[in-house]
Amino acid sequence: MKAGTMIREFKAKDGREVTLRAPKWDDLDDMLEFINALVDEGADIMMDTRQTREQEVDWLARLLTRLEKDEMSVVVAEVGGRFVGQVEVTKRNMNSKHVGVLGIALKDGFREIGIGTELMKEAENQSRRLGLEILNLEVFGTNKRARHVNEKVGYREVGTWPKAVKRDGAYIDAVMMSKELSE
Ligand SMILES: CC(C)(COP(=O)(O)OP(=O)(O)OC[C@H]1O[C@@H](n2cnc3c(N)ncnc32)[C@H](O)[C@@H]1OP(=O)(O)O)[C@@H](O)C(=O)NCCC(=O)NCCS
Secondary structure (H helix, E strand, O other): OOOOOEEEEEEOOOOOEEEEEOOOHHHHHHHHHHHHHHHHHOOOOOOOOOOOHHHHHHHHHHHHHHHHOOOEEEEEEEEOOEEEEEEEEEEOOHHHOOEEEEEEEEOOOOOOOOHHHHHHHHHHHHHHHOOOOEEEEEEEOOOHHHHHHHHHOOOEEEEEEEEEEEEOOEEEEEEEEEEEOOO
8 A cells, every 4th residue: 555545534432533544754753752652651562662763764664665565554543634543464474474463552632532443443454455364463461441442343362471561570461362354
């Protein structure tokens, strides 16, 4: 998919208009602010270190290259012309090339108004377009909201990596979830 491609629009539960589209270079500063805000708030994601602009430039360059080659799908949610979150699906390779690995996060202030659910559904549409059959993800065991959303859109829990996360000396299990796209 080409950078910036428009996908669709919908209204969030609080009435705000949300645009779903592919990411583009102009998202760089919003994305940098976004990842660093997630790190600062201690969100339930794997990233634990603030990123520099240079690191974000490298990361976005790689992401856009892989997006354009259809090696992954990335769907950005935009509200009021600004990036507010995204879902990405990375295609695995070799004997697992029918499997995608999903990650999702939204900016604080844009959660619990239905955007995450719509992003999860759109990730499926895009994954089917890429020929994927199965989507897998991992979620912190303590992240009840994400587990609820994932279950709601059809993922089932298939196992646990005990103590896979260690944060401030405390262990958290990682819960593995999976969905077959034919279901
Ligand atoms: C997890 C996340 C992507 C979900 O997206 P969202 O837009 O907030 O979710 P939605 O508004 O679509 O849905 C939220 C649902 O969770 C429910 N919920 C909220 N808190 C909950 C809790 N503590 N336990 C169970 N369900 C909860 C809401 O009631 C709502 O359910 P409903 O749709 O059945 O009414 C988003 O909150 C986020 O980015 N969080 C921070 C980063 C993160 O956790 N990423 C996930 C990594 S796997």
